[in-house]
Amino acid sequence: MLADLFRTSFGFTKGDGVVVIGLGRFGCAVAESLVRLGHEVMGIDRDAQQVQLWADRLTHTVQADATNVHTLRQLGVADFPHAIVxxxxxxxxxxxxxxxxxxxxIKDIWVKAATTExxxxxxxxxxxxxxxxxxxMGERIAHLITGRIVDYIEFGAGFAVATIHAPAPTHNRPLADCDVLEAFGVNVVGVKRAGENFRHAGPDMVVMPGDLLIxxxxxxxxxxxxxxxxx
Incomplete structure (x- = not known):
């Protein structure tokens, strides 16, 4: 569910085409996740062996020099709304x-950076x-290590989505009565009970001890x- 929230928050509509340039560990991990989420993915790399390795896992794979704008144009990259370097x-x-x-x-360009510069x-x-x-990843682990947060994603401008253990002020009460937004400044998006899937958090949902909240x-x-x- 966090993956779906991530996709929605950054404007990735299911089925959008994404070009992933550079099929190293980072690029391949992103490309594989995007395919799993229902996106058409073109993977581009200079290394023929890496392209061949991922040929059956991505929608398209191409061996090419992505620094050449004419090559990218010939490959139809200009038709993709998202690109990840x-x-x-x-x-x-x-x-x-x-x-x-x-x-x-390209209207949405992402770049993996090795340094701040x-x-x-x-x-x-x-x-x-x-x-x-x-x-x-270091920041994410720092948030998870205390055990209070089960999963955590922080976006730009200090906005975060997290899966947490239901705090005591929400126990045995409908969410409408908890008034979480007014009292704590956050929105409860979903609730998960042991042995059940996440459900949308409606105002009448009663939160129980042991529940997980998004x-x-x-x-x-x-x-x-x-x-x-x-x-």
Whole structure:
């Protein structure tokens, strides 16, 4: 369910086409997840062996030099609404690819950045989103390690979506009576009870001890609300 929320929050409509350039560990992980979520994915890499390895797992795979805008145009990349540059340590290739995608006027360009400077340059070139996987994974683990938060995703501008143990103030009460938004500044999106699937959190839903809640809101308020589980 968090994956669906992630897709919705960033404007990925189910079935949207996505180009993933660079089929290393990061690019392949993203591409595989996108296919699982129902997207058409074209994977592009210079390495023929890597392209062959993923030929049966993605919608399309192509061996090509993605730094060349004419090559990308011939491949039909301009028709894709989303592009992800997952090129690893080759800073020049990453930035040249981002520049080529900008020239094609791709409306949603993501770039994996190895450093802060890499990300800043990518944004100046025209990237709409910059991802720092190592730093973001470290931050995510820091949120999970206390045990109060089961899963956590933080978006831009300090907005977060998390799965947390239901805090004591919500136990044995309908959500409407808890007035979580007014009291804590977060929204309860879904509720999961042991042995059941997540359900949409309606105002009449009674939260029980041991339930898991999906909540969204400012990261600091999500953290504070999760902290009430151990208060």
């Amino acid at each position: 997952g090129i690893g340590n080759d800073l020049s290739a990453s930035l040249m690819t981002a520049m080529a995608l900008t020239e094609l006027e 890499h990300g800043q340059i990518a944004q100046r070139i025209g990237a709409h989103h910059v991802v720092h996987p190592e730093a973001e 909540v969204s809101g400012p990261a600091s308020k999500v953290e504070a609300f999760a902290g009430r589980a151990s208060a």
